[in-house]
Amino acid sequence: MERPAWAPRGIDISVPSVSRIYDYYLGGSHNFEVDREAARRAMEFMPGLPKVMQANRAFLRRAVRFAAAEGIDQFLDIGSGIPTFGNVHEVAQSARPGARVVYVDHDPVAVAHSESVLAGNENADVVTADLRKPREILASPRLQRLIDLNRPVALLLVAILHFVEDQDDPYDAVAELRDALAPGSLLVLTHASYEGIPLPPERAGGAVDVYKDIRNPLIMRSREDIARFFEGYDMVEPGLVPMPNWRPDPASEDEDPYSYSGFAGVGRTA
C-alpha cells in the first residue's frame, strides 16, 4: 500500500544517511557508526572521496560568491545536508550582509540540525521537503517568508541530483523549479559522473554499489545528460566543467586528481 501523503517518513538512525556520510568525508563528527562504516566501505574503492566532497564545497563557495557579485541576494539550497562549515549562509551573508538563504532537505535529522545551527539567524531558514516534489518546496511558508520569487534567486542543486533516480523524473522537477524563477536567476549545479574519476569505472562502481546497498542509490550520469538539466538556462562561462575548472581562484594551486570527478556549472535564466 502506498504511504498516505500525510504520513511522515520515519527515522531510523541505524540506517546510514547520505548527509551524515558527507559530513564524515568532510571531517565532521555529525555522524554515527553506521554512517562511518558505509563511508569507509565506499572509500575502500575510492580513497579520494573526501577530496570530491571538498571540491564540491570549494565550488559551492566560489559559485555563491559569484552569485553575490552578480547582485543576487536570495539563495535556495536544496539538499543542503548537515552544514559543517563554509555553508551558503556564511559565504553569502559575508559577501552580502542581509542575503536570504533557505535550506531544503528531506532528512529530518539534517533539518533538525540546520534549525539548531540557524537559530537566531533572521535571514536563513530550513524547510523539510523533497526535490522530487518541487511544488511543496515552492509553496512552503518558510520559503515564502524569506524569498521573493519575483526577483532573481540562486538555486543551488549541489551534489543532490545524482541521488534522484530517472523514474522520479529529476528533469521535470528541475524544469518546474526553473519555471518558478524570475529572469536573471542562477542554477548552481554539481553532479557525479564516471567521467573525470581517476579510476577505472568498475572500481568506482564499487563505491556506487555501497550507496545502492544503503538504499540511497547514486546515479552516475554522463556530461551530456547532466547538461540537459540546464535546459532553459544560458550557461555562464566556462560552462559545464570539472569542479576545479569552474572559475578557480587566481592563486589556486595543484588540485587533488579526485576533485576532477563529475561536473559543475552555473546557468542563468533568460
Added chain:
Amino acid sequence: MTAEPDGPEDRLRRFATIWSRAVFPVTATSLTRPEFEQRLVPLARRLSEALRARTFEAAEGQAVGAALIGAHCTEPEALSATLDCVDAYLVLYCGGDGAQDALRARSARLQHAMAAGFARALRERTLAEQETIARAALQAQGIVADALHATEARFRAVFEGAAIGIGVADLDGNILQVNNALLRMFGGTEQLMRGRNVTEWTHPEDGAQVWRLYEELVRGDREHYHVEKAFYRPDGTVLWTNLTVSLLRDADGRPQYQLALMEDTTERRLLNLRLRYEATHDALTGLPNRTLFFERLDKALAAGDGQRFGLCYLDLDGFKTINDSLGHAAGDRLLVEVADRLQSCATAPGEMVARLGGDEFVALTTGPDTESEVDALADRIMNALVTPVRIDGRELTVRGSIGIVEGPAGERGPAEVLRSADITMYRAKSAGGNRYELADAEADARAITRHGLTTALPAALDRGEFFIEYQPLVHLGDGSVHGAEALVRWLHPQHGVLGPDRFIPLAEHTGLIVPLGRWVLEQSVRQAREWQERHSDAGPLRINVNLSPCQLTHPGLVSDTVDILERIGLEPNSLCLEVTESALIGADDDLLKPLRRLAEMGVDIALDDFGTGYSNLANLRRLPVSILKLDRSFTQGMQQFPADPVDLKIVEGIVSLAHSLDLAVTVEGVETGAQAEQLRLLGCDTAQGWYYARPGPPDRLHDLALVDATG
C-alpha cells in the same frame, strides 16, 4: 604589513607558507590554500613569540593546537604534519639568534602543548558535534513521532469512525483487528471476531472465484480483489457485502497482512430483489409478467443442442362480456382465480406461467421432452378451467383458447414464437374456442401475410398499386351486354395480383376502405362514361360498383357519389351500387337514408349475395333496392344435369317474389350454357359468370359489347 626581505616578519611568513603547504592537503576546508595560509599566519606568530618568550607558556601551544581544529583541520594527519613542520622549521625561521639548544627544547615543549591543545579541542568538538547530531536526531525523531502519532490518531479515527467495515488478518487468515462498523455488520462482539479465521467464512453462494482470488492474494500473486460476498452472521442470518481485499506488504515488499474493506449491501440487495420482483411480476395476480416471461423465453430459445421449448398461449373466451356485465372488480377476481389455477398446472422445474396482460396468459415448459409435455400442460390447463369460478355467489364458467407452439431451441426468436402462438390461439378461438390448436407453419404464413398486407395497404393506394377489372353483365333475354361489375385488384409488389377477398376486409378494418372505395367509384364511373361515348349506338352500358358496410355509414357517401357523377358527367341511372345483404340486416332508417337519397336520384341499389344473410323477406319492401343479386350458391346446383330440383324451386320462388316487388334479379356464377338457359327459363333478368366472360380489362368489355351490338 610589509616585510623586509629575510627580516623576522618575512621569515615568519615563509614559515607559515611551509606550514600551510604541509597541512592543506589533509584538511577538508573549502578555503583556498593561500586563504588557509592567511589563517595560519597569526598562529605562526604566536608560536614564534612563545618560542622566544622568557618563560614557557604551555597555554600558547595549546591555543595554537586548538586553533587548528577551529580551522577544520580535524584529521590526525593535520596534527602530525603540523608537528613535523614546527619541529623542522620553527627554530630555523623564528628562533632568531637564541641558543639553539634552548630553542629546540622550547620547541619540543611547544609541540607537546600543541598536541595536547589539538587533542582537547578535537575531543571537545567531536563531543559537541556528536551531541548536536544526537540532539538533532532525537528532535527529529520527536517531530516524526508526533507526526506519526497524529497520523496514527487520524488513522485510528478513520478506522473506528468509518462507515465501512475494516478488518486486518494475517496471511494464514487469522483475524487480528476489526473496526466497529464491521462488528455492527456481523452483529458480533470483538471477542467473537478475534481468533476467528477468514477461511471459516464460507457461504453456499460464494462463487468459485471468491476463494481462488483469496488464495492468489495470500500467496502474494495478487495485490487486491473485489467481490460480492455473503457471510453468515452469528445468529444465522445472511450479510451481503461488497468486499475489497488488499495485500499489505512490508518495507521490503514481502506480503505481510491482508486488509478487508466491506460495505453492507444486504438491504440494498433486498431492495433490489424487491424492485426486481416488482418489475418482473404482475401486481394483480402475482404471476411473472411479460418482462420475466420474455427473459425466460429468451433463455429457453438460446439453450443448447437437444433442448426444446413448449409454449401455451391462453386467452379466456368471453372475458370481455364478464368484465362488461359484472364489472372490473369481478373480472379481476376471476383473473386472480384463473392465475392460481394456472400456477398449479406448471410446477415442474423448467415450467412457468406468466400473465402477458388482460386475460392473456402463457405457460412455458423447457427441456428435452417438451414435445409430449406441452400437450399434457395444455390438457392440465383446460382441466383446471373446467370447474366454474364462484364470484359474488355466481358460478362463472371459464373457457379458454390455447395456441401451442413447440420446437427445438435455437431456431426462432421470441417475437416470432409469440406471434405464432398468438395466431394459433386465434385459430382456436375462431374454431369456436374452448380448445387448443397446434401451430402450423402454413396457417402462420397466411396470418403473417394478412398482417403484412394490412400494413402495406395505405402506401399501396398512394403508389397506384390498385387497378379495376370489369366483368360483363348479360341480358338473359337477348344475350346482350347490359353493363359490367367493377372489381378492384391489388398488384402487390411481392404477392402479385390479389383479389378483393384478400384485402377488402383489411381495408374495412383499417378504415382505408373509404378512400379506396371513392377511388374505385371514380375510376368505374369514368370508365362507364368512356364506353358510352365510344359507342352510343349500343345503348347505355351500366356500371355496378360494390359498397362496403363501412362506406355505407360514411357521412360523405351521397355527396361524394353526386360529386363524381356530376364531375364526370354520367347519368345516375347508369350507376348501380351493390350492397351486401348482411350489411343491411337490421338496418335502421338512419342507415338507409343515404341509400334512399341515391335511389331517388336514380341510382340503382342492388342487394348483393342475396340468400346468404337470412334476411327478413318482408323487410325487402322497406329497402330502397331495385335489384337482387342471387348468391352463387343457388346456381351451383344447376351446373350438373339434370339440375337439383330443390334449387330450381327456390330460385323460381325468389324470382317470383322479386318480380312481385318490382325488383330485377341478377344471378352470379354462371359457368355453363345449360345453367344460363335454365336461369332464363326461371325468369332471371341478368347474369354474370365465366360462361360469358371472366373479369378483365375495360377493353375486353368494349369488344364484347361490340360483338353483341353487331351480332
